[in-house]
Amino acid sequence: MHPDTSVLTALRGGLVVSCQALPGEPLYTESGGVMPLMAEAARRAGAVAIRANGTRDIEQIKAAVDLPVIGLVKHQYPPFEPYITVSMAEVDALVEAGAEIIALELTDRPRSDGLSPAEWVSVVRARHPGQLLMADIATHAEGVAAAGAGVHLVGTTLSGYTTASAGAPSPDLPLVARLAETLAVPVVAEGGIHAPDQARAALEAGAHCVVVGGAITRPHEIAARFVAALT
Template structure:
């Protein structure tokens, strides 16, 4: 099934794709180079597993993984391309965005913070060029002002992905639920809650506060990190309370 629809006006506040994601879970299937699950085949299998569990969409990094996941699942695919690790590195140029769209993404996610984009293009110009391919745009932001600006620039949906990861946004140990609530009240496009969601209760709270959907990554798809979390808890268990068998 092809979920892509070319709307007549932008931004899109309602569409078949957005309707399927309402109150749902998006699973971010990503693995860093050097990790055991890095690579298109592993990401495709992980995406299939997530869809079997009820995920409404998959978020994935890079054109190769995007293409593999597009062929593996029958739900919307949100594609991005991380290039580097400083400044604007999530789909930093229009060239990156178009390549992800060509790979089969229904939605292209990109850094929509106030920081300058690597190719010097404005956000509105970049979004318009992506829309010309019939692909929706998810704006990854860190602050309310950035979310409002991204919506004004034509983004079809806003995600809180970068909250706590830019100089303009405060760090948080957990998800930035306050940002979700503020954005939901400030923009008319759907708001996606993303970033450090570790429990079902946190995800449900985001919906209560106005999120259209919730994106969860590491808490579901990073077995090394999940294992480390459990091991750390066991290692810090007081020795005097351990019972020898």
């Protein structure tokens, strides 16, 4: 079974809106219901896909909007640092929820199961050969390794969030450009994009599509930027 790569074509040149709210954030509720509203707003604006965390939100979003979903599960496994879809149980759940693309953390940080990023991709592909996979990486070397391991997209999601990428610019457009020049698979610009001109610059740097989250779907972050500017 081969993945449906037409989904990748649908993402080309477009905006993916990350609709996520974690426990403790103002838009998080135990029963959900908020992220589908965010997803509908994104759809009306012309977004080409949604990025969402957790099977509950993914299922609710897919019931509300007819857009592809990049699904992930954020969960910490202390003392290990990787936290974006790092277990097979999480992958299985995302497949069951219907996520067209599954995001996996493929940084060089040690995993709880001891697998290398390439080994992890191999295990996931063997179990779910028809599933599109996106690598969330932080450095150029990690992106090259992820593409070589067989993922279908590489995203700059974790640039600046790992020790190896400390001090990287935000958004990391140089990383987007370098990956786009190097890789045969599509590059997703994600992380630190707060303004439309930055999103446009990401496409001009070679990104296949652009993911924007907090600048659209986290009103407390948006309000905080205004407050900081006024004070």
